[in-house]
Ligand SMILES: Nc1ncnc2c1ncn2[C@@H]1O[C@H](COP(=O)(O)OP(=O)(O)OP(=O)(O)O)[C@@H](O)[C@H]1O
């Protein structure tokens with residue numbers, strides 16, 4: 001019996017799969033055990049044809065192939081290459097001992113060519129110190145992982161030659177991973193005139209990881225502001241970057257010359273997106289927008305226009321920081337720790353809060369529009385900020401607003417403070433504090449405590465809103481470099497919740 005090593009990716013983790021091939025006895029046929037029915041048939045045809053078209057003759061014998069362990073719900077075509085090699089080894093065309101030295105992956109085209117694979121980074125990073133033989137097109141991506149040795153092959157014939165020592169194939173060379181983010185951005189916060197309050201709120205949101213909603217009339221600059229958020233995001237550390245890269249790799253989104261993704265993701269799906277596109281799913285469950293936004297920002301522009309079921313599907317992930325997608329008997333969990341940024345008009349016509357234009361909507365229309373996002377989702381948003389229409393004077397002002405780089409410096413300093421505070425925790429941002437942490441780190445001074453109490457009564461805030469105020473206040477005091485949360489920080493934090501009653505009741 002011949003044994004070939006391969007692997008399968010579930011979510012962003014990979015598991016070993018052994019492919020056992022045996023020949024002899026019975027009528028001539030190819031039997032595959034351990035794959036779902038549909039995949040078996042397809043894989044068998046591809047492998048058989050690819051072997052024939054690569055110029056190899058198979059004996060007229062029964063060939064039995066078993067994929068172990070049986071409990072893993074294995075799907076996908078990446079086993080074609082190891083299966084073909086196992087069969088060829090049974091015929092003495094490949095040295096059997098070589099098949100345990102590498103982990104083999106690859107889908108075969110009918111002519112024996114190897115097709116690129118999804119998720120190779122997730123696979124190579126799951127097996128420390130191993131060697132891989134996989135499709136050339138996926139090899140530079142696979143080699144991002146430092147202690148993986150990757151041999152790129154173009155087709156079945158070349159793989160056989162390599163294993164027989166007849167072809168000299170070099171492993172993919174390691175490139176130094178640069179720690180600097182790539183080229184600068186084309187946009188900058190200095191282009192946005194006025195909107196001081198909104199910019200301040202964005203700075204707080206990014207610094208502490210608080211979810212934020214912009215409310216304002218058309219053309220006030222909501223989209224413009226959001227599009228500039230990537231310019232102030234702090235850099236990712238290596239572990240974060242690797243995780244983000246794995247998710248993109250599993251989603252089949254390849255990147256220029258297979259380098260690690262260094263920039264925090266900024267995803268802005270259109271409001272027509274389905275709930276599967278947002279949260280993930282499909283035949284072989286793939287990560288959705290919320291997972292692609294992991295460690296970064298998910299921007300939902302025109303928030304109320306999103307499908308109700310799509311927004312509802314965000315509730316769980318917003319709470320858990322991960323999402324589980326299931327299909328048939330397969331269940332896969334993807335990380336989804338993203339910062340939610342949403343934007344909307346205050347009413348269908350958009351001019352409710354604009355004194356110069358006036359609103360033409362009926363009360364019923366306004367209510368219907370808002371009810372699309374009201375309730376549980378809204379309750380999970382930390383900061384609500386109005387983005388008012390700008391006066392001509394502000395737009396025409398000569399003064400150049402603060403540059404993104406300056407804001408980013410403050411954000412980074414604030415993140416560093418939090419990192420130090422939460423060094424023993426699995427999270428490093430204020431927004432993720434649990435009630436115990438809040439009590440320990442965000443209890444305001446006496447005057448501040450009185451202020452929250454009064455706000456709770458007056459604005460009829462929920463318990464969730466109470467904790468949110470304390471967390472936001474913690475970030476505000478971190479930005480100010482204060483050890484303790486003071487009443488002025490509480491006062492500012494309350495402002496970001498003051499829309500609660502006015503808007504949504
Ligand atoms: N504060 C500002 N400073 C400079 N230009 C601005 C500002 N606000 C808006 N603009 C200009 O107006 C355009 C429209 O802004 P933007 O698309 O961000 O509005 P919006 O609030 O998203 O509107 P809508 O509700 O219709 O989506 C911008 O592309 C920009 O040219």
Ligand SMILES: [Mg+2]
Nearest residue numbers: 222223224301
């Ligand atoms: Mg807009």
Ligand SMILES: [Zn+2]
Nearest residue numbers: 347349359361
């Ligand atoms: Zn209106």
